[in-house]
Structures are given as structure tokens and as C-alpha cells.
Amino acid sequence: MSRRVVISGTAYSPIARHADVPVGLLAVRAARDALAEAGLAPEDVDGLANYPGAGHVGAGSVDGVDFVGSRFMGLMLPATNLRWVGHVEPGDFASAIVAGVQAIAAGTCEVVLVWRAMHNPRNVRYGVVAAPQAVGDLEFTAPYGIGDALSKYAMPYSRYLAKYGARRAHMATFVEVNRGNAAINPDAVFHGKPVTREEYLASPMLVDPLSLLDCDMPIDGAGAVVLTAHGRAEGALHPPVHVSGYASLNLYRGNPSCIVLEDHEAGAAAMADALWASTSLKVTDVDTANLYDGFTYFTYLYLEALGFCGRGEAFEFIQDGRIARTGTLPLNTSGGSLGVGRLHGVPQVIESVRQIQGRCGARQLPRAEVALAVVGQPQYSGGYLLLSQNGVDTPRQREEVR
Amino acid sequence: MKPIRPRPVPDDRSAGYWQAAASEVLAIQRCRSCRTWAHPPQACCEHCASLELAYEPVAGTGTVHQCVIVRRTRVAGFEATPYAAVAVELDEQPGLLVLANLVGTPADEARVGQRVRLVFERIDDELVLPQFKFLDEAEVGG
Numbered sequence: 223m224s225r226r227v228v229i230s231g232t233a234y235s236p237i238a239r240h241a242d243v244p245v246g247l248l249a250v251r252a253a254r255d256a257l258a259e260a261g262l263a264p265e266d267v268d269g270l271a272n273y274p275g276a277g278h279v280g281a282g283s284v285d286g287v288d289f290v291g292s293r294f295m296g297l298m299l300p301a302t303n304l305r306w307v308g309h310v311e312p313g314d315f316a317s318a319i320v321a322g323v324q325a326i327a328a329g330t331c332e333v334v335l336v337w338r339a340m341h342n343p344r345n346v347r348y349g350v351v352a353a354p355q356a357v358g359d360l361e362f363t364a365p366y367g368i369g370d371a372l373s374k375y376a377m378p379y380s381r382y383l384a385k386y387g388a389r390r391a392h393m394a395t396f397v398e399v400n401r402g403n404a405a406i407n408p409d410a411v412f413h414g415k416p417v418t419r420e421e422y423l424a425s426p427m428l429v430d431p432l433s434l435l436d437c438d439m440p441i442d443g444a445g446a447v448v449l450t451a452h453g454r455a456e457g458a459l460h461p462p463v464h465v466s467g468y469a470s471l472n473l474y475r476g477n478p479s480c481i482v483l484e485d486h487e488a489g490a491a492a493m494a495d496a497l498w499a500s501t502s503l504k505v506t507d508v509d510t511a512n513l514y515d516g517f518t519y520f521t522y523l524y525l526e527a528l529g530f531c532g533r534g535e536a537f538e539f540i541q542d543g544r545i546a547r548t549g550t551l552p553l554n555t556s557g558g559s560l561g562v563g564r565l566h567g568v569p570q571v572i573e574s575v576r577q578i579q580g581r582c583g584a585r586q587l588p589r590a591e592v593a594l595a596v597v598g599q600p601q602y603s604g605g606y607l608l609l610s611q612n613g614v615d616t617p618r619q620r621e622e623v624r
Numbered sequence: 625m626k627p628i629r630p631r632p633v634p635d636d637r638s639a640g641y642w643q644a645a646a647s648e649v650l651a652i653q654r655c656r657s658c659r660t661w662a663h664p665p666q667a668c669c670e671h672c673a674s675l676e677l678a679y680e681p682v683a684g685t686g687t688v689h690q691c692v693i694v695r696r697t698r699v700a701g702f703e704a705t706p707y708a709a710v711a712v713e714l715d716e717q718p719g720l721l722v723l724a725n726l727v728g729t730p731a732d733e734a735r736v737g738q739r740v741r742l743v744f745e746r747i748d749d750e751l752v753l754p755q756f757k758f759l760d761e762a763e764v765g766g
Contacts, residue, residue: 347698349698350698350699350700351630351698351699351700352627352700353630353700354628354629354630354631354700354701355630355631355633356630356631356632356633357633357635360630361632361633361634361638361664362632362663362664362722362723363723364630364699365629365630365631365632365747365751365753366709366723366724366725366753367694367697367699367701367702367707367709367725368692368694368699368709368723369630369699370698370699372698373692373694373697373698373699373709376692377690377691377692377709377711378690380690380691380692380736381689381690381736383736384735384736384737385736426695426696427693427695428695428696429692429693429694429695429696430692430693430694430695430706431692477664477721478664479664479723480690480711480721480723482689482690482711482719482721483690484719
């Protein structure tokens, strides 16, 4: 059998640069709030799915402190009626959601909780390569002062700029729009703090070509969603949103020690092909997109791979008001990871759900029946989710309806 | 205490690379069967699955495929900024990239598409790093 799957609850924890409680408890709070929104209780949860990775180089490894895995969540929620637990690694929030969707579609369980939590430790410089032993992927990079996320991801952006002729002035449009959206999003760490083009252009270079304002902001926080079999969450506070297409290919491609633009492009293209093969919806049906922006330029690669524009054209596509809330493709209306905070795809998914539900207040779009959430790092693909108000089904499900 | 700059820890797969570098030779892993070059070194040839791999010297010339200028470093032991890192596509094979620093010129001058050639930088008694500098076209073809 193959059952229809909906997202029936979403929640953020409070988000701050540093929290006064362990991130594990923030994740449990988000999980309980998402369940309450779905009209469900912890004992209703029969499945857990997550990407447990701590998500930055040099992070600690204590469940509930440095990351939040199934052990901590299962114990503290508490989840006492589990039939299935899925871990996606490497992965991301949306890939974990895809795993949960599949578990429900297969009939393994009916209520799957998915979460993502991120910890920003005090008095520790975030994401530093400190080990004097350069081993594994760092063997050929750390001896050269490369290997933290910034220096690795600045590399392919340098090629994008040179190959296609993009400049920082193009990216200023994206940052201004994103941070303008975050400024009116009460869940965002940068609520009330817009950024102008001029501020972006004056932002200090960290690893050229990436400046401070090209990076998302490390935070303490968590987000959760509740997936249910269609019809299971009848007491949900808001109309459940249908999963109408998805892709998840967590396959690290290309050079493991040096991220290359062409590998980024190949990874995103493979995901886009898988997404559009999973649904009868087309790119022209998408009312709004929430594309992962852990580093600004990822959004260029996603826009191009998904077919919103041609390869090498995204930096021009985003101009002329096209990605504003009033434009033809409202983009990252939550403020994305740049504006909400470094929550690895939580803002992209939750905003897509809530725009469809019509709950986004000052940033609500007049039309949001189909929303696209894209999470991950382009070269390892990640998870893409196409969500809809009225439940267009995947090809396999359509066959069964016939 | 001064932070220690990260040092490569060679394993069975990579030992040949670092041994050659210590003698100021850039040697890249190559499949004896299908002749495909690979870097970083692999456990088997990822093109033909052969286990017959060996290190062979390369000419040491190439083109900057990607580059960064590190102004605020997050790697211990690299106090002096800015410094440039380049991913150099070696002339031997399309897509064969070696990452190193750009030396002998201000970091700000690093650009995608530049022609570069190999040089060696002795870090201490034990460690020699392959690096790249701008290729002076007058140096070649003689």
C-alpha cells in the first residue's frame, strides 16, 4: 500500500545566539509544540526521523548537548510507542522528512516526528580546525590553512563568479530581500534587523569571495515537524499540508577534500531531475520557493538546477523585484538561514508549510498553494520537498488511484 | 603555547605522496591499468576498480580552477593573513585538482584561470609542502 502523507504540525523553539538551556531541551520543546499543533501527544508518535550530525567542524559529540539524536529525543519527549526510527547521515532536515514520508507511505507507522537542532557553544570559536593532525578529508587541505566550512565553500563560489560574470552587487539584492523578510519574521534571530545593499557591500570579507553577510548566523535553536498519514491528525489546529513530491539523494559526489563548482551543479541537477520525476507539478506551478542559503550563493545553484532560470543566469534572475514578496517567485520569505539562523533547513521547510496554511502575518503571500523547500549542500544533494495545499500526488500514488 | 599548524598524517594510501613531496617531487596516484590519475589518493582506481596503483611524477603546471583569499582564518597555526589557496587543475588530466597556497605574490592577486607552476615550501625539518606560484611563460618552452 502507499498512503498519502501530510505535514500536520510545525514549531520552532526560541532562537538565540546562545541559550540558557541545553539544546536538547529546545528540541523537545519544539517537538511537543509541533505535536500540539497537530492535535497529537507524545504517546501518538510511532516514528522518529532525523539527521543527527552536529553540523560544524570541531563540534562536541554529546547527545542533548552538542546535537540532538534519537536517544535524547526518544527519552525526553518521551516516545514510548515507537515502531520505526530513521537516521539520515550525511543528510539534512528535509532528507529526514523524506525518510519519514516513506515510512508512513509504506504503512510502517502513522505519526513521525522530525527535528533539527543546532548548538552554538559559548566561548568557543565556531567551526575552527584546531587538530594538529590533518587526517581524512583534511589531509590535503588543513596543512594549507583550508578545511573549515567557509574556506571550503568559498572555493566553488570563486569559480561561479569568474565563470558567469556575477559580482557582489548582484548578491546584494538577494541579501537585502532575505534580511528584509527576516526583519518581519518574529521567529528569526534577525527579527527587526534588515540589511541594506550598502551594508552588504561593506560587510567584511572573511574568506574572499565570502563576506560575513554571505554566511548564516550560528545559533542555539531547534525546529520540528510532525508527519502523519492523511486523515490521522483530525484535531490539527491548521489544515495539513500535502507532500506532493520529493527527492533525497544523500550521495557525496566529487572530490571529498575540495568542493568544486561543477560537483555542486551536478548534485543539484540530479536532485532537480528526481524531484520533477516524482510529481506531476511543474516548475511553473511553484508559487514560492525556500531554498537553502547557509551560504548565499547556494540559492543561485538551486534556482538554476530546478529550472527557474538557465545555468549561470541566477544572479540576473534575482534582480528587478522578481524574488520579492510581490515578485513572480517570492524567495525565502522567512529570511532563510541567513535571517532566521543556522538551523540547517528548518526555516525552509516550516516557512513553506506556513505560507500554504496562510499563517505568515506581515509576510504572507496572496497566493501560496504550492511551495518548494530545498535543503542541503548542492554537491551532496540533500532533500527537496514539494508541498501543496490540495494534495497532488506522486506518480506511484496516482497509478493506484486509477 | 603557539597553535600548531595542522600536519598531514600519511596512511597506506597517501604515504607515497608525502614521501615524494619530502624529496621535492609532486607525485600523483595513477592507475597502472587504465592510466587514470587520482587525487586525493584512492583505495582502488575509481575508474576501473584496479588495485594496481602507483605514484608518478607530474609536470607541475596547471590552471587555477578555484581560489580563495583567507582574511580571517579558522585553521589553527595560520596567524599570518591574508593568504591565498588555489585549487589547481593539473595539465595531466581534466578535473585533476591539487589544492595548495599561492606563493611568491600577494594573496590579493589570486585569480581563477591563472597559469601556475609547482614550487616547494619547506615548513620544517620533516615537512615539505607542494605549493604553486604564477607561471612565467618565459620559463617554459626552452
